[in-house]
Amino acid sequence: MLLSIIGKLPARSQIGGRTLRVADDISLRQALRMATAGTTILVASGEYRGGxxxxxxxxxxDKPIRIAAADPQNPPIIRGGTEGLHLTDAAYxxxxxxxLVGASGNGLNIDDGGSFDTPSHHITLRNLRVRDIGPKGNCDGIKLSGVVHFRxxxxxxxxxxxxxxxIDMVGCHEGVIENCTLKFDDDKGYGIQAKGGSSRIRIxxxxxxxxxxxxxxLGGSTGLQFFRPPLRxxxxxxxxxxLTVEGCIIVGGTAAIAFTGLDGATxxxxTIYRPxxxxxxxLQETKAEGFVSCRNGIVTDNLIVFRSDEWAExxxxxxxDTAPQTFTFARNWWFCADKPTQSRPRLPVPEKDGVYGIDPKLRDPEKGDLTVAPDSPAQNVGAHAFRPSTQ
Incomplete structure (x- = not known):
């Protein structure tokens, strides 16, 4: 039976693994069911059914499974379905x-099958495009639940x-979200979220x-039964x-960053532009017994540019029910673009070496360029100043 299925697929065997080339729904689903350690599935351009x-x-x-576009310049489209692609207990x-386009629930969903004893692990998602999901309700572009060691x-x-x-992470650990772009509306849903006991994640x-x-x-509100590992x-x-957020550019949004029921984030x-x-x-939304008040946020070396008519509190x-006195603010650069004299924020604790009301000289913010001019006094703060090798 296995030989007959392989015979239907344009496949090429390789020592130490095999490459399966697929070009239609049936062959894609067959290849996915057949995949073992070391298998590469190359998906031809065209449309494929979601679900x-x-x-x-x-x-x-040493032998991960790879599922990739045969032609990255003309990638395949997985369209529709309640979920475009749902993977449980995946590894390497x-x-x-x-x-992934047009799923009514989630675009991509990877989870642990409801048991954190067997998390999905060592997952890499690279150059995916996910759009037009839902559109109503709690529908995620990429949903990760009980996933560890991921990128x-x-x-x-x-x-x-x-x-x-x-991107929604529930009970995820040891992960990196890097070089990603998210676009939507200022007041609909959230962008990137890590909650449900998530830890050691860098954005x-x-x-x-x-x-x-x-x-x-950073944090959120999670049903107690969904925490990973389970609460004790x-x-x-x-x-x-x-959790860590570094080197990011955040444009608009009702709020740029929310610390919600967490214990420690940097x-x-x-660069935050016009929230x-x-x-x-x-914030503190989870108030069950044993939960600490939101605390220990460290906010440093950020560039925040805003307008007075878009600025509250x-x-x-x-x-x-929060602990704002445990937060640290240092060396942030605050600039109110329309009223520079109103640049000083209302922080819960004194800030060390903050800068207020000095124009950072953004290059061309109206066209999306939020780097600073060569003569900017704000060379050492913001996303443009992030140097991962030295900081």
């Missing part, structure tokens, strides 16, 4: 140069559910344009801890 579900698609450290898996690199997510997220060199009511949410009685809990060397109400929010919103 693909796979369990236990697992490679090994790479997805590259695929387009999301160079992906573009546009227009997700109005109550969902561009690096991403660009978020009008990416929702909270462009980046008698311990202290948080929605997330040890936000540094980012519609706040640069930062400090001094740019910082602080909700009840």
């Amino acid at each position: 693909i579900y796979l369990s236990n698609l697992q490679g090994t450290p 898996l790479e997805l590259s140069d695929l387009v 999301v690199d160079g992906c573009v997510i546009e227009r997700w559910g109005d109550g969902g997220q561009g 690096v060199r991403c660009r978020l344009e009008h990416a929702g009511a909270r462009a980046i949410q 009685s008698g311990e202290t809990h948080s929605e997330a801890h040890d 936000v540094r060397f980012n 519609k109400r706040w640069a930062f929010r400090i 001094g740019g910082i919103n602080i909700g009840p």
